[in-house]
Amino acid sequence: MRTSQPLILRNARLTYADRVIFDGLDATFAVGRTTCLLGPSGVGKTTLLKALAGLADVGVPVEKRPVAWMAQDDLLCPWLDARANVTLGARLRGERPDDARAQALLERVGLGDRAAAKPETLSGGQRQRVALARTLYEEREIVLMDEPFSGLDAPTRWRLQDLAATLLAGRTVVLVTHDPREALRVGHDIRVLAGRPATLGPVLSPAGPPPRALDALDLLALESRLIAELAAAAA
């Protein structure tokens, strides 16, 4: 994975119904690392992420760079089987789908035997694994994820965080979440977006490589601090 330049957003501005959500926001996301963007709902995290993907307008031109996108909704096509869902991007670009690579990716997310299964027959966790395989199929150095595991139950979420952190290693990942625990599990760097108008807090880099087990005392202390910070911002 050749990752050349950091992902930069400068002087971003967002208003919603005459209310300034954020203004003059600068953000730099380090190359080859996973940055978790943590914040209460309504603070503009998703819009910020969409702006990085070129999907939302934040008042300033954002450098167009190819990204892979993964949302909370798995966005699987119900008329396609798991393998065809993984190769959706190829079909949309008019390329020939690489079924062998899709199969290999499904095996890496633990669904090698479900390649022919329709999404309606898969569990929520399995569906999100297929979505992860589809994201990896795109082979982009930048991966943007919007609350990718929020809809899952705790053990499934835990397993998927492990899987994602392992499979996305080396890429420049920006992951939006409202869950401090998730940020501590999978983020090399954590940044809190909070306030009105919202500002980005300093870069926090917990010790140890992700996925972290969260059994170290300093991580638990950091979790309490982040929760307190988010609670203060929400009040």
Place this chain on the structure above:
Amino acid sequence: MIRGLVALMGLLAGWEALVRATDVPHFILPGPLRVGAALIANFEFIMANAAVTLLEIVLGMAMGLLLGLSCALALAASRTARAWLLPLVVASQAIPVFAIAPLLVLWLGFGIASKVAAAALIVFFPVASAFYDGLARTNPGWLDLARTMGAAKSSTLLHLRLPAALPAFASGARVAAAIAPIGAVIGEWVGASAGLGFLMLQSNAQMRVDLMFAALTVLAAFALGLYALVDKAMALLVPWDPKRIDR
């Protein structure tokens, strides 16, 4: 299904009892037994006319579905088409088929062409509007995903919006199956030389109300059969349709 049949039998028995109790003349309201006898006595005659009507319905539906489908696709694909065609599509619904059926007969003649056109017209709008609605309401998440994947507009339409709108098209097609017979029968009432609508009009004029009911029964049976067939076909076309899963 069984409960429906029992209810129908009860209704028929009540009808027969009412006719016998009130002694109403058979040229006003014949009992179901009398209608059944008329159906058996005139079976070949009725079926010959039914074949004509069925052909009109099937051809009209096929044309209406095809027109509605292509119109909805054109509307979804191009802004220009929306600006020019959308008012026309809405206007097409504002004119009742009843009102233009005489014109259709004048232009297309007493044969089946005018009836096919009437059925196609009545089918066109629900199909076009349901399918266009489906195409216009693609999950915005899919559109975002397609944009990050570098998809062209046309391929997003073909690979995402079109299949995603198939359940909406299926709803339109089911409505079409239910109303296509109306179009064909209206066409026959305005001017025809064969068909179940024509037969009903003739029987009514000759006070053969039992024959009229017999023709009506066959029409209803055909319409129900057509609906069931289309419903089945749509379930095969759109196996992920939540309508089917809920059943």
